[in-house]
Amino acid sequence: MSRISADSLQEGLRTKRFGRSIFFLHKISSTNDFGKRLAAHGAIEGTVVIAETQTSGRGRLGRKWFSPIGGLWFSVILKPSMGVTKAARLVFVAGLAVAETLNNAYGLRVETRWPNDVLVNGRKVCGILTETNITAEKVNFVVVGVGINANFIPEKALPATLRKTSTSLERELGHKVQLELLFRALLENIDDKYDLLVGKNYSSILEGWKKYAGFLGRQVEVSNETRRFSGLALDVDYEGALVLRLDTGETKRVLVGDISLRTK
Numbered sequence: 001m002s003r004i005s006a007d008s009l010q011e012g013l014r015t016k017r018f019g020r021s022i023f024f025l026h027k028i029s030s031t032n033d034f035g036k037r038l039a040a041h042g043a044i045e046g047t048v049v050i051a052e053t054q055t056s057g058r059g060r061l062g063r064k065w066f067s068p069i070g071g072l073w074f075s076v077i078l079k080p081s082m083g084v085t086k087a088a089r090l091v092f093v094a095g096l097a098v099a100e101t102l103n104n105a106y107g108l109r110v111e112t113r114w115p116n117d118v119l120v121n122g123r124k125v126c127g128i129l130t131e132t133n134i135t136a137e138k139v140n141f142v143v144v145g146v147g148i149n150a151n152f153i154p155e156k157a158l159p160a161t162l163r164k165t166s167t168s169l170e171r172e173l174g175h176k177v178q179l180e181l182l183f184r185a186l187l188e189n190i191d192d193k194y195d196l197l198v199g200k201n202y203s204s205i206l207e208g209w210k211k212y213a214g215f216l217g218r219q220v221e222v223s224n225e226t227r228r229f230s231g232l233a234l235d236v237d238y239e240g241a242l243v244l245r246l247d248t249g250e251t252k253r254v255l256v257g258d259i260s261l262r263t264k
């Protein structure tokens with residue numbers, strides 16, 4: 001089955017909190033938006049929204065995330081008892097869970113790219129969007145959205161502008177994958193990693209994530225709305241900042257930006 005069968009989403013799911021309640025929709029604007037509405041109306045932690053296609057999927061900074069049928073598009077509602085700074089670590093929880101799951105399940109050469117992408121063969125196979133709802137520094141809920149380009153061929157299903165930078169599981173593996181199995185494996189892995197975070201073992205998450213971070217030790221360019229830096233990617237520090245050694249020799253921490261590898 002290359003499409004999702006709603007009946008079997010919960011079958012055999014071994015999670016502590018995730019997926020006790022699952023909303024499955026054929027088509028939705030954005031699973032994160034729906035998740036935020038559910039959370040605001042008191043949905044329990046671990047509630048999942050999954051859709052076959054999103055009409056207004058989003059990335060960071062309101063950028064469009066294309067979500068054709070055949071992909072795995074879902075969001076999970078979390079209610080961590082932690083401040084905003086710690087909740088920001090969830091992006092590494094999700095990134096590590098996705099990288100590890102794709103590696104274990106399909107043996108793909110997976111990489112994480114700061115801050116929120118997962119790549120295969122240098123191309124984006126997954127996007128992650130975490131959105132936090134706060135009142136005066138207190139986190140009410142976080143919605144973690146995960147989008148995996150699974151059963152479609154990017155050249156056919158995504159705009160031409162994304163052809164060089166995107167890939168899909170079907171393109172990399174040469175066959176379709178079972179979406180329910182992938183969904184279950186991902187939820188179980190995110191559930192485990194979230195346990196580590198809640199259990200104050202963030203270091204193991206960050207270290208795990210960095211093992212997949214192929215850009216570390218490479219020459220990169222980082223740009224954000226105001227600046228552009230280039231240099232050697234030295235580290236991602238405890239606060240999640242990218243640490244660069246600029247061409248001037250100065251060390252620079254960057255908190256927000258988009259990274260690309262520098263080619264000579």
Ligand code: ADP
Pocket residue numbers: 058059060061063064065066067115116117124125127128149158162165166167258
């Ligand atoms: P980044 O991945 O750089 O952090 P975002 O998380 O904001 O950026 O994701 C949105 C960007 O991802 C879009 O501007 C577009 O370039 C790209 N994109 C959109 N949909 C897809 C997709 N299905 N697969 C791969 N890349 C995509």
